[in-house]
Amino acid sequence: MPTAPRAQRSSGVHFLATPGIAAQLVQSCPVGAHDLVLEFGAGQGAITTHLVETGARIVAIERDPEFARVLCARFAGSENLKIVQADIRDFSLPDRHFAVVASIPYALSTTLFRRLLDPQRTRLRRAALIVEWGFAKRVTAAAPRDPGLAWWAARFDIRLVRRIQAEYFRPRPRVDSALLTLERRHTRSDRALWTLLENAYRTPAVRAGKLAPGNLRAAGIEPGRPAGTVAPQRWAALADQLADDRALHWPPLPRRFR
Numbered sequence: 262m263p264t265a266p267r268a269q270r271s272s273g274v275h276f277l278a279t280p281g282i283a284a285q286l287v288q289s290c291p292v293g294a295h296d297l298v299l300e301f302g303a304g305q306g307a308i309t310t311h312l313v314e315t316g317a318r319i320v321a322i323e324r325d326p327e328f329a330r331v332l333c334a335r336f337a338g339s340e341n342l343k344i345v346q347a348d349i350r351d352f353s354l355p356d357r358h359f360a361v362v363a364s365i366p367y368a369l370s371t372t373l374f375r376r377l378l379d380p381q382r383t384r385l386r387r388a389a390l391i392v393e394w395g396f397a398k399r400v401t402a403a404a405p406r407d408p409g410l411a412w413w414a415a416r417f418d419i420r421l422v423r424r425i426q427a428e429y430f431r432p433r434p435r436v437d438s439a440l441l442t443l444e445r446r447h448t449r450s451d452r453a454l455w456t457l458l459e460n461a462y463r464t465p466a467v468r469a470g471k472l473a474p475g476n477l478r479a480a481g482i483e484p485g486r487p488a489g490t491v492a493p494q495r496w497a498a499l500a501d502q503l504a505d506d507r508a509l510h511w512p513p514l515p516r517r518f519r
């Protein structure tokens with residue numbers, strides 16, 4: 262594992278010290294020559310080196326100028342790789358479909374998930390990510406604790422592949438990490454989905470409201486059940502079922518999703 266010149270000074274940033282984990286991360290997100298893959302926070306290239314071998318078009322983004330320089334020197338001959346020195350919080354996302362493979366700085370997990378998963382017209386199709394263990398548990402909970410998490414889980418198949426012990430990183434973080442995979446699901450009516458989620462999490466128990474109880478049951482949702490215990494995929498199934506019902510009106514999505 263290459264040494265990390267700035268690692269001791271970059272608080273909250275941990276570098277993969279085991280090539281096997283980087284290889285497994287890349288294998289978890291099948292991509293090929295026609296795919297565009299973003300790597301957020303490439304560091305010194307522990308993951309980049311495996312990504313380049315996939316033949317996909319890789320854009321590796323790194324904020325630290327010293328790391329960006331090291332990356333440029335290390336991968337000078339890699340024609341399918343572009344290194345961009347930029348901040349991943351405001352880097353312009355591509356307007357074509359893309360994948361993300363990255364070990365993301367813990368402190369940016371929520372910000373990046375919002376950028377990638379919130380927008381109705383997100384171009385993200387799949388991802389394999391190393392994130393902090395507690396964050397991984399929250400985003401993969403069978404019954405998410407708030408509608409924002411449910412929005413992500415209803416529109417993406419988010420799976421916890423494995424726990425990654427702290428000793429696999431340098432410097433060693435205080436907590437373990439996890440490998441997550443994400444795959445965009447097909448959803449027919451995001452407006453219906455968000456309205457259902459928002460209402461469900463506002464009320465203590467599932468109510469049919471204007472819907473027939475039969476609609477709920479067809480999606481596997483039992484009326485009267487605590488709303489926060491329903492798996493988000495069931496709300497997505499209900500939204501899909503109701504997408505063509507012209508008698509129902511769904512309000513516009515909040516601005517942050519548009």
Ligand SMILES: C[S@@+](CC[C@H](N)C(=O)[O-])C[C@H]1O[C@@H](n2cnc3c(N)ncnc32)[C@H](O)[C@@H]1O
Nearest residue numbers: 275276277302303304307323324325348349364
């Ligand atoms: C968790 S480390 C991962 C490094 C490398 N991919 C690895 O796995 O060893 C995160 C990397 O993100 C970079 N980074 C932190 N904040 C960033 C930001 N806002 N924009 C771009 N890169 C950032 C750090 O400099 C660091 O190289």
